[in-house]
Every structure is written in C-alpha cells, then in structure tokens.
Ligand code: FES
C-alpha cells in the first residue's frame with residue numbers, strides 16, 4: 001500500500017510517497033542518496049544499517065518507512081560538522097578501529113546513541129549496547145578501545 005510519510009533526516013524535513021513496508025534503509029540510500037548507511041544481512045542480524053530514530057538506535061533494514069513517519073532520523077552523514085569529526089569518529093580513527101569498514105557506520109551510530117543516553121558507560125554497558133553489531137573482520141577489541149577513548153578513558157583491553 002502506498003503511503004506518504006514526513007520525516008526529518010539529518011535536520012531536513014522530507015516527504016516521501018512510497019510503499020508503506022519499504023525498508024527505511026532503501027529510502028535513505030536510494031531516495032535521499034545518503035549512502036553512508038550500509039546494508040549487510042538485510043534481515044536485522046548484523047547491525048550494519050544502524051541509524052538513530054528519535055535518538056534510539058534502530059535497524060533501518062527492518063524498519064518500515066511507515067514506522068518512521070513523524071520521526072527524526074540521523075545517519076552517519078549528520079555527525080561531522082564541516083571538517084570537524086564527531087568524537088566517536090575521531091576515536092575510531094585514533095584506534096584504527098576498522099579494517100574493511102563495512103560495519104563501521106553501524107558501530108559508530110550505535111555508539112553515538114549509547115553515549116547520548118549514557119555519556120559514561122562502563123565496559124559492560126558498552127558491550128551490551130554493541131552486542132547486536134557484528135564485525136566480520138573481528139575488530140572488536142579496537143572498537144571497544146575506540147568507544148572507551150570517546151568517553152575519555154582510552155586504555156588497552158585484551159578482548160571483549
Ligand atoms: S543490514 Fe540491517 S541488521 Fe544487517
């Protein structure tokens with residue numbers, strides 16, 4: 001069924017007419033050309049497609065566009081201000097917390113959502129929040145270190 005929805009994406013109001021069950025990620029990537037959000041599994045199992053919806057991390061591959069009606073969506077493109085990266089982006093760079101980079105957008109958006117809700121998470125809280133994000137390159141130690149750096153306590157850890 002075709003619907004018309006209005007949502008705010010990275011601060012810009014958008015009105016979209018499309019199939020009500022179309023995945024949010026398709027609107028983000030295809031209609032809005034915001035290709036920083038990546039699709040991995042396409043079925044809610046890897047976290048690569050994570051975006052923030054009203055501040056909460058959602059999986060955009062299993063979020064129907066109709067669920068985003070009236071919501072505020074933020075994607076990875078919203079984070080940097082001009083040439084200034086977000087603190088989480090800076091931390092991922094500083095820790096080298098990416099290899100192929102395919103999971104990185106989802107990791108960063110999930111971490112940003114966590115830190116906005118809880119600016120000083122413990123390791124256990126970080127690990128719990130990131131549990132739904134899979135890195136096929138097995139970069140978990142560096143990813144944890146990056147998030148720890150982003151909250152102001154960089155130090156080496158052996159493993160998640
Ligand atoms: S692409 Fe959405 S969870 Fe894997």
Ligand code: FES
Nearest residue numbers: 099103135136137
């Ligand atoms: S860096 Fe390759 S999947 Fe995480």
